[in-house]
Amino acid sequence: MNQRTSERIIEVSLFLAALLAIVIVLLILLFLIKEGAPVLIKFGLRDFVLGMNWNPIAIVGEPSYGIFPMVVGSIYIAIGALILSIPFGVASAVFLIEIAPGWAQSVIRRGIELLVGIPSVVLGFVGLVLLVPLIRHTFGGCGFSILAGSIILAIMALPHIITISADAIANVPTSTREASLALGATRWQTIRHVILPSARSGIVAAVILGMGNSIGETMAVLMVTGNTPILPEPIYNVLDPVRTMTSNIVIEMNYAAPGDHQQALFATGIVLFLMVAILNAISHTIIRSKRVSTR
Amino acid sequence: MKTIIPRNTIDKMATVMLWASAASAMLLLSYIIGYILLNGMWVVNLSFLLESPRLSGAEGGIFPAIVGTLALVAVAIITAVPVGIGAAIYLTSYAPDNALTRTINFGVECLAGIPSVVIGLFGYAFLVIYLGFGFSILAGGLSLMFMILPWTVRTSEEAIKTVPMELSEGSLALGATKWQTIRRVVIPSAIPGITTGVILGIGKAIGETAVIMYTAGSSLLLPHSIFDPVRTLPYHLYILASEGISGKMAYGTAVVLLGMVLAINLLAVAIQRRYESKEVK
Numbered sequence: 001m002n003q004r005t006s007e008r009i010i011e012v013s014l015f016l017a018a019l020l021a022i023v024i025v026l027l028i029l030l031f032l033i034k035e036g037a038p039v040l041i042k043f044g045l046r047d048f049v050l051g052m053n054w055n056p057i058a059i060v061g062e063p064s065y066g067i068f069p070m071v072v073g074s075i076y077i078a079i080g081a082l083i084l085s086i087p088f089g090v091a092s093a094v095f096l097i098e099i100a101p102g103w104a105q106s107v108i109r110r111g112i113e114l115l116v117g118i119p120s121v122v123l124g125f126v127g128l129v130l131l132v133p134l135i136r137h138t139f140g141g142c143g144f145s146i147l148a149g150s151i152i153l154a155i156m157a158l159p160h161i162i163t164i165s166a167d168a169i170a171n172v173p174t175s176t177r178e179a180s181l182a183l184g185a186t187r188w189q190t191i192r193h194v195i196l197p198s199a200r201s202g203i204v205a206a207v208i209l210g211m212g213n214s215i216g217e218t219m220a221v222l223m224v225t226g227n228t229p230i231l232p233e234p235i236y237n238v239l240d241p242v243r244t245m246t247s248n249i250v251i252e253m254n255y256a257a258p259g260d261h262q263q264a265l266f267a268t269g270i271v272l273f274l275m276v277a278i279l280n281a282i283s284h285t286i287i288r289s290k291r292v293s294t295r
Numbered sequence: 296m297k298t299i300i301p302r303n304t305i306d307k308m309a310t311v312m313l314w315a316s317a318a319s320a321m322l323l324l325s326y327i328i329g330y331i332l333l334n335g336m337w338v339v340n341l342s343f344l345l346e347s348p349r350l351s352g353a354e355g356g357i358f359p360a361i362v363g364t365l366a367l368v369a370v371a372i373i374t375a376v377p378v379g380i381g382a383a384i385y386l387t388s389y390a391p392d393n394a395l396t397r398t399i400n401f402g403v404e405c406l407a408g409i410p411s412v413v414i415g416l417f418g419y420a421f422l423v424i425y426l427g428f429g430f431s432i433l434a435g436g437l438s439l440m441f442m443i444l445p446w447t448v449r450t451s452e453e454a455i456k457t458v459p460m461e462l463s464e465g466s467l468a469l470g471a472t473k474w475q476t477i478r479r480v481v482i483p484s485a486i487p488g489i490t491t492g493v494i495l496g497i498g499k500a501i502g503e504t505a506v507i508m509y510t511a512g513s514s515l516l517l518p519h520s521i522f523d524p525v526r527t528l529p530y531h532l533y534i535l536a537s538e539g540i541s542g543k544m545a546y547g548t549a550v551v552l553l554g555m556v557l558a559i560n561l562l563a564v565a566i567q568r569r570y571e572s573k574e575v576k
Contacts, residue, residue: 011389015381017378021402021403025408032416092316109319111321113564117498118553121530121533122553218504247433249412250412253419273495
């Protein structure tokens with residue numbers, strides 16, 4: 001075999017390796033649709049996504065598959081997590097880039113790496129043994145709640161929000177910073193009126209990405225939210241338990257019989273997949289357009 | 296009457312607030328890790344690590360779950376690393392700037408963004424049922440591979456991109472072919488970065504739960520081949536905690552899991568440090 005052919009063979013096999021990612025994504029889509037579409041067609045996409053009643057094993061009457069309470073639950077918990085983690089995360093990012101002395105920077109960076117590394121099931125466990133009893137004793141109720149889920153998810157989202165916001169803040173040109181300081185602005189005035197506005201789109205991208213990650217998170221949420229497939233009552237009651245789409249899949253795959261019930265779980269997966277994909281796409285578009293415009 | 300606070304005072308207050316927010320984030324982190332370690336440390340001993348569980352895990356140890364975790368991660372890494380590095384080499388050194396390349400990059404991004412529970416569903420439908428692997432190390436390991444592949448591709452790409460152009464140009468100028476250059480010049484210089492990426496990938500894979508729940512099964516027996524089902528540490532922790540089997544055993548399992556992940560993190564940091572200090576010389 002001459003050298004040129006072997007070079008060619010290597011290039012083709014490397015190409016095939018690169019192609020595998022797309023093949024896997026397509027297979028995932030194919031199998032989600034193959035398993036989930038029948039139930040969507042049978043009951044109608046609208047009734048599935050907007051239906052209020054999830055009752056897959058009906059003892060009396062027909063089973064019904066409506067995942068609206070879980071769509072609301074997923075979004076509710078993710079937004080709660082962002083409300084808690086954004087102020088903290090952005091403040092920590094500002095601190096990291098603008099204020100922290102060298103030693104504090106390396107402590108924070110190391111801390112972020114550690115926090116990313118903690119498995120979500122361990123965080124869920126901490127939530128279960130620490131947070132749920134704390135909420136039960138402080139606010140009443142059963143403790144398993146939207147609030148507990150949001151707090152645990154906020155802890156998980158924090159390192160990502162800090163990292164991406166810090167990148168955005170670090171990308172603000174030094175000349176902009178110096179101009180503001182030279183005009184007599186204090187450091188805080190510079191941060192608030194100059195740096196944060198210039199870093200805004202990067203921070204927004206971080207927030208949207210955090211939203212997508214939070215909606216897709218499973219184990220930590222599953223262990224602390226109580227998992228009842230109904231809307232909170234009244235709707236603003238953050239101490240009520242709630243079930244997310246991810247929890248719905250994990251809990252019921254255990255006993256779902258093949259057929260409508262199992263297919264409804266795959267259909268839940270389709271809805272989840274679409275929501276997360278849209279949020280990720282928005283976030284990547286913002287990050288990319290920012291990168292191009294700063295060049 | 297409106298009181299005006301001097302702006303220097305505001306600046307000082309803001310600085311204190313920013314210090315406080317960063318400090319409380321770090322305190323929270325130490326509290327979480329400290330709480331688990333303090334509660335679970337005394338459960339972990341040699342017999343806890345090397346015995347099989349009894350009474351669904353209420354007594355005994357966690358040996359099969361440790362074996363199960365390592366087996367799944369091994370399958371995932373052995374499959375993801377060659378493919379991931381290959382893809383990274385293609386994307387950095389061969390790929391023309393065309394629609395297909397952009398599609399491949401988009402595919403990697405997509406795969407990275409898919410929620411783990413959805414990959415678990417796919418693993419169940421495709422590997423467990425359609426290909427007939429059943430609940431097994433093979434099905435669980437490959438599902439984990441789908442999860443960490445994008446990470447492997449991206450970190451390897453980053454590592455390859457940091458290799459200076461002059462090195463490969465020098466090699467090409469000496470008459471080496473493209474592949475010879477990549478194999479003997481580019482890859483050896485990128486190896487520390489690639490290794491760090493792979494090790495961090497192992498850390499991610501160890502803690503994954505939703506992906507393997509319905510692909511690897513939940514057997515507490517020791518596996519004999521890659522077609523046997525296993526239970527991993529995170530799944531064992533989940534079952535112990537959520538079914539209220541044993542708080543004590545749950546803490547112990549959490550310590551072992553956390554210890555493994557932290558050790559791997561430190562290893563990655565150590566490799567990175569050593570490489571960086573060499574770079575300076």
